[in-house]
Each structure stands twice: as structure tokens, then as C-alpha cells.
Amino acid sequence: MYAIGYDIGSSFVKGAIVDLERGAVVATASYPDHEMTIHSPVSGWAEQDPATWWEAIVGISKILSSRSTVSLQEIKAVGISYQMHGLVLVDRDGVPLRPSIIWCDSRATEIGRAAFERIGEKVCLNEMLNSPGNFTASKLKWVKDNESAVYAKAYKALLPGDYAALKMTGEFKTTVSGLSEGILWNFPAHSVAERVLREYQLRPDLLADLVPSMGLQGHLTAHAAQELGLKAGIPVSYRAGDQPNNAFSLNVLEPGEIAATAGTSGVVYAVSGTFNCDPASRINAFAHVNHTPENPHVGILLCINGTGISNSWIRKLAGDSSLTYPEMNEIASGAPIGSKGLTMLPFGNGAERMLGDRDPGAVVEHLNFNIHSKPHVLRAVQEGVAFSFKYGIEIMQSIGIPPSVMRAGEANMFLSRVFCKTLASVAEVTIELYNTDGAQGAARAAGVGAGLVPSVKEAFRGLSCVRRVEPDPRRDEYIQAYETWRNSLNRMLSAS
Numbered sequence: 001m002y003a004i005g006y007d008i009g010s011s012f013v014k015g016a017i018v019d020l021e022r023g024a025v026v027a028t029a030s031y032p033d034h035e036m037t038i039h040s041p042v043s044g045w046a047e048q049d050p051a052t053w054w055e056a057i058v059g060i061s062k063i064l065s066s067r068s069t070v071s072l073q074e075i076k077a078v079g080i081s082y083q084m085h086g087l088v089l090v091d092r093d094g095v096p097l098r099p100s101i102i103w104c105d106s107r108a109t110e111i112g113r114a115a116f117e118r119i120g121e122k123v124c125l126n127e128m129l130n131s132p133g134n135f136t137a138s139k140l141k142w143v144k145d146n147e148s149a150v151y152a153k154a155y156k157a158l159l160p161g162d163y164a165a166l167k168m169t170g171e172f173k174t175t176v177s178g179l180s181e182g183i184l185w186n187f188p189a190h191s192v193a194e195r196v197l198r199e200y201q202l203r204p205d206l207l208a209d210l211v212p213s214m215g216l217q218g219h220l221t222a223h224a225a226q227e228l229g230l231k232a233g234i235p236v237s238y239r240a241g242d243q244p245n246n247a248f249s250l251n252v253l254e255p256g257e258i259a260a261t262a263g264t265s266g267v268v269y270a271v272s273g274t275f276n277c278d279p280a281s282r283i284n285a286f287a288h289v290n291h292t293p294e295n296p297h298v299g300i301l302l303c304i305n306g307t308g309i310s311n312s313w314i315r316k317l318a319g320d321s322s323l324t325y326p327e328m329n330e331i332a333s334g335a336p337i338g339s340k341g342l343t344m345l346p347f348g349n350g351a352e353r354m355l356g357d358r359d360p361g362a363v364v365e366h367l368n369f370n371i372h373s374k375p376h377v378l379r380a381v382q383e384g385v386a387f388s389f390k391y392g393i394e395i396m397q398s399i400g401i402p403p404s405v406m407r408a409g410e411a412n413m414f415l416s417r418v419f420c421k422t423l424a425s426v427a428e429v430t431i432e433l434y435n436t437d438g439a440q441g442a443a444r445a446a447g448v449g450a451g452l453v454p455s456v457k458e459a460f461r462g463l464s465c466v467r468r469v470e471p472d473p474r475r476d477e478y479i480q481a482y483e484t485w486r487n488s489l490n491r492m493l494s495a496s
Contacts, residue, residue, distance in 0.1 A: 001021055001452050003018055003020055003075060003076060003078070003450070003452065004017050004018075004064070004077075004230070005018070005078075005438075005439040005445075006081070007439040007442060008053050008057070008080070008081065008160060008164055009242065010036065010038060010102055010103065010104070012035065014030050014031075014437060014439040015028065015030075015031070015057075015064050015439050016442075016443050017068055017075065018440055019070075019462075020447040020452050020459075022461070023460065023461030023462020023463060024462050028437070029060050029064050030060070031059040031060040036052050038102070044106045045101075045106075046102050047099035048086075048099060048100050048102050049099050050096045050099075050163050053160065058228060061229050062229065072229040073229075073230070075230055075234065076235075076447075076450060077234060077236075077237045077447055078220065078236045078237065078446055079236075080164050080168075080442060081438040081442040082160040082161030082164060082239065083102060084241035084243060085135050085241075086100050086102045086103055087139040087157060088100045088158040088159070088160060088162070088163040089156075090154070090156055090158060090163070090166070094167070094170070096163070098143070098147065098150050101139045101143075106134055108134050108135075108138035111138045111145075112132040112134050112135065112138040112183075115132040115141075116131040118199060119195060119199055125277045127187065128180075128185065128186065128193050128196065129180075129284075130183050130281065130284050130285060131281045133183065133284075135181065136157075136159065136183070137182050137183045137184050137193075137196050137202070138183070138200075140200070140202060140206070141200040144201070144202065155206075156208050158172070158174065158208060161239040161240070161241065162178060165217055165218065168218070168224045168228075168236050169220065169236050172209070173210070173218065174208040174209070174210060175211060175212065175240070176190075176213070177244055177286060177288065177291065178239070178241065180285075180286045180287040181286045183196060184196060184207065187298075192207060213240050213445075214237065214290075214448050214449035215237060215238075216449070217235070217237060220234050220236065235449070236446075237449030238445040238448070243269050243301055244289050245438050245442055245445070246269065247269050247271065247288070247299060248444075248445055249409075249434075249436050249437065249440060249444070250407035250436065250441075251460050251463065252269070252407055253288070253290055253297070253456065254271060254297075255297075255401075256401075257271050257407070258404075258405065258406040258407070259406070260407070260431075261408065262308055262385070262408070263308050264307065264312075264349075265304060265308070266307030266413075267304070268301075268302040268389060268392050268393060269299055270299070270396050271298070271299060272285075272296075273296055273298075274400070275296065275298060276300060276400055278395060278398075278399055280356065282302075282354040282355070282395055283301060283302045283353070283354065283392070283395055284301045286301060290456070300399075302354055303353060303354075304352065305350050305351075305352055306346035306349045306385070307385050307388070308413055309348075310346035310348065310349075311413060313348070314328075318374055328378055329415065329416040329417065329418060329419075331374060331375050332379040332381075332382055333375075333417060334375040335376045335379040337478055337481060338383070338478075338484070339372070339379045339383060340371055341368075341371075342366055342368075342377065342379075342380040343484055343488045344364055344380040345384060345485070345492060346384045346385050347362055348361050354395060358496055363488065363492055364380075365488045379418055382413070382418045382422065383422050383481060383485070385413060386419050386422035387422075387481075387482050389423055389427065390426040390482060404429070405429060405430055406424075406430070407432045408432075408433055409435070409436055409437060410466055410467060417469075420469040422478060424469045424470060424472070425478035426482045429471075430470055432467075432468055433468070435466050436463060444463075445459065
């Protein structure tokens with residue numbers, strides 16, 4: 001039995017076919033061969049045409065068909081992972097009324113901040129676990145205030161994954177996890193966040209009916225099946241935002257487990273068994289894919305903007321385009337722990353939520369022209385990113401989430417032994433690295449949701465850890481370097 005997973009990002013769509021009985025990946029692909037366009041008609045705005053997502057889903061299906069020995073007609077279930085926090089407004093025919101306002105659009109920031117003050121910090125954190133912030137509900141309020149004709153025509157307000165499922169099934173549906181990422185879910189009441197709807201004077205009927213994250217969400221229509229090359233009538237049986245799905249892909253499902261990514265930006269995603277939230281709103285809390293009112297599973301998400309982008313930036317300075325990341329990693333390993341006192345604060349990619357939405361810029365401290373060379377600079381950047389992760393994990397610990405294990409895909413900065421060893425040592429966790437991605441996770445989850453796999457545990461057959469990184473016996477040296485880094489951060493924050 002086979003399932004297919006689609007992972008819809010803002011740059012690319014990835015796809016994977018998984019043999020559910022063996023747990024083996026049959027084929028993977030990415031589409032298109034260039035980054036999808038993000039439109040920014042006004043500074044701070046970020047929009048995409050939802051049609052480009054569907055075009056990419058169709059395109060990747062054709063690539064997977066050409067690469068696989070398995071016919072797409074043999075696939076029994078479909079899973080969807082998608083970029084979080086977006087807004088897609090559609091009419092009764094499911095046609096988008098305007099471009100999607102996507103995750104990195106900041107136009108609704110002030111709307112969310114004002115709502116947080118009016119509703120009250122205590123109420124927001126107790127019920128929604130978050131400030132309304134710049135999330136989907138606030139973006140919908142912006143449309144209501146600024147594009148009243150569009151708002152009046154809207155039949156449903158969907159997340160990007162809801163729109164993809166609509167294209168596949170013809171049904172307007174959403175999930176608890178999806179509503180929570182839009183700050184539209186009341187956790188204690190296990191119901192729609194009516195307080196947010198009243199505050200924003202939004203029509204409750206704009207929200208789609210609920211389906212489970214893993215479970216039947218509709219069947220593939222004949223038209224969609226023809227476009228995708230799949231068999232009509234098979235179930236769409238999973239959808240989740242990219243970070244909860246990444247955690248699922250890594251079998252991060254229980255309290256104390258942590259998933260991480262370290263691409264352009266970095267994410268630490270921890271699972272909690274209680275309604276934890278950060279009073280300072282430096283991190284966010286959303287319903288995980290296995291959350292139920294009887295057995296809460298809340299995903300605590302920390303985002304660090306200045307992650308892989310800092311490594312990319314220093315690569316451009318350290319050498320020409322022929323310098324590869326593996327070569328950089330090898331050069332960095334030639335410097336000692338702590339980079340002989342050289343400190344890098346990698347906060348040069350916009351406002352950092354974990355720093356209270358401040359945008360201090362990147363900072364280099366203690367640079368000595370007589371001591372420091374290329375290996376020290378390259379290592380200081382990687383240590384700075386690892387120390388940023390540690391700083392965020394301390395925030396998680398302060399609200400009662402102690403890490404026990406961290407899992408990540410063996411990709412991006414997790415390919416660097418310097419980065420991995422530094423992070424494992426300062427955070428005092430074992431890092432487990434896996435050869436998987438979001439599309440594979442979506443396919444595995446679809447098998448569970450369609451009843452093709454008897455349990456979640458069985459969904460991870462064939463998934464294995466390719467490398468473990470344990471804390472270094474010289475942990476004290478890493479901690480000393482981290483304390484130096486944190487002192488630099490505190491000075492910067494005090495001055496800003």
C-alpha cells in the first residue's frame with residue numbers, strides 16, 4: 001500500500017511516495033526548479049497566488065510519476081503539509097478572492113497588538129495560549145477593515161492547507177490545529193475562539209467545519225484525480241502546518257520531545273502535555289497533530305530568524321562561490337571551542353520574537369586581528385546560532401518544558417558537526433538526526449488517517465536515526481563560551 005505526501009512551502013512544494021507496509025520511501029521530488037514568487041506590493045507585505053501552489057502540486061505529481069516504479073493509480077491516501085499562518089479567502093465556488101496573505105506578511109502586527117491589550121493578556125494566554133499577534137485572525141481583520149468588498153464576498157477563510165484540500169476534495173474544511181495557528185481556538189473550552197471573533201467583529205460562518213488532522217477529510221474528486229494522475233475517490237486523510245508536520249515526520253509526539261530545523265531561519269518545536277504558554281509571548285503554542293481535549297498535546301514553537309542565513313552570509317564573505325558548506329564546516333572545526341573569545345550574535349534577519357520583537361541586528365564582539373582567522377570566524381557564527389537555540393530552550397524550560405531528546409532532519413546546519421556538538425553540549429540533549437522530510441511525514445500520517453496503518457507507531461516503520469550527537473565531555477568549555485555569548489546578548493538588549 002502506498003501513500004503520497006505534499007509539503008507546500010512558500011518557496012517550493014515537495015512530494016514523496018511512501019510504501020506504508022515497508023516504511024520505505026519510493027520517490028521524492030521538489031517543484032518548481034526556482035523559488036515561487038512572493039509579491040510585496042507594499043513594504044512588509046507578502047502575498048502569493050494560491051494557483052501557484054496547485055500548479056506546483058500538479059507538477060510534482062508528474063515528476064513523482066516519472067521517477068517511481070509505482071503507478072500513481074496504486075496510491076491509497078493523500079497527506080498535506082503546508083506553510084502556516086496564511087489566509088486564503090474564497091467564494092462559494094472555492095475561487096480565491098485575492099492573493100493569499102502568507103506567514104511572513106507583517107501588515108496586521110498592530111491589529112494583533114491592540115487586540116491583545118483590549119482582550120487582556122491573562123484572557124488571551126489562558127484561552128488561546130497566545131497573543132492574537134500577526135496571525136491569521138488578525139490578517140482577516142485587516143481585510144475586513146481595508147478591503148470591505150472582498151470581505152463581503154468571502155464564503156470561507158481558509159489556511160493554505162485547507163485550500164489545497166479544497167482543490168482535492170471540493171470540501172470546505174479545517175482542523176483544530178489549523179484554527180489554533182490562526183489564534184482562533186479556545187483550548188480550555190475546546191471550541192472556536194469566540195472572544196477573538198467578537199473583538200474583530202468577524203463572521204463566525206467564515207470558518208470551515210472541522211475535520212481531524214489525521215482522519216478522513218474528503219475524497220479525491222474526479223477532476224482533481226485527473227490533474228494529479230491519482231485514482232478518484234481515494235481519501236485525503238491528513239493535513240497539518242509545516243512545523244507540527246515536521247515534528248510528526250521525526251516521530252516527535254510526546255511531552256519532552258523536541259524537533260528542530262536550521263534552514264534560513266531556525267525552529268525549535270517542543271511537545272507539552274499541558275496548556276503551557278509564555279507570559280512574554282516570546283514563543284507560541286499550537287495544537288499538535290495528536291491533540292485531543294482528553295489528552296492534550298500542545299506544540300510549543302520557537303522561531304529564530306537569524307540561523308542558516310548567517311551561515312550563508314559569512315560564506316559569501318569568507319570565499320568565492322566555490323567554497324562549499326562541507327568545506328566551511330571542516331574549516332570551522334579547526335578552531336577551538338569558544339573561538340578564542342570571538343562572539344557572534346546572529347540577529348540580522350528582522351525582528352526576533354524571542355527577543356520581544358526587537359530587531360537589534362547582528363553583532364560581533366571581541367574580534368582581535370592578531371588572534372582570529374577564518375576558522376575562528378566561521379566557528380563563531382555556528383556557535384552563535386547554536387547558542388541562540390540554547391537561549392530559546394531556556395525560555396521553554398522556564399515554562400515547564402524540559403527537553404529530553406532533540407530530533408532533526410540531517411540537513412542544512414545539522415550537517416555541521418561543530419553546530420551539532422555545540423548545541424548538544426550547551427543544551428545537554430542528545431540530538432538524533434534522520435533522513436526524512438515533511439513530504440514523507442505527510443505521506444506516513446495519511447496512512448494513519450486512512451486506516452491503512454494500524455497505529456501511529458507503525459507509521460514510522462523504516463524510519464531510522466542515521467546519526468546521534470551526544471554532549472561533549474568538555475561541556476564546561478562550551479558552557480563558558482555560552483555564558484560569554486549570553487553576556488554579550490544581555491548588554492545588547494540593555495542598550496536597545
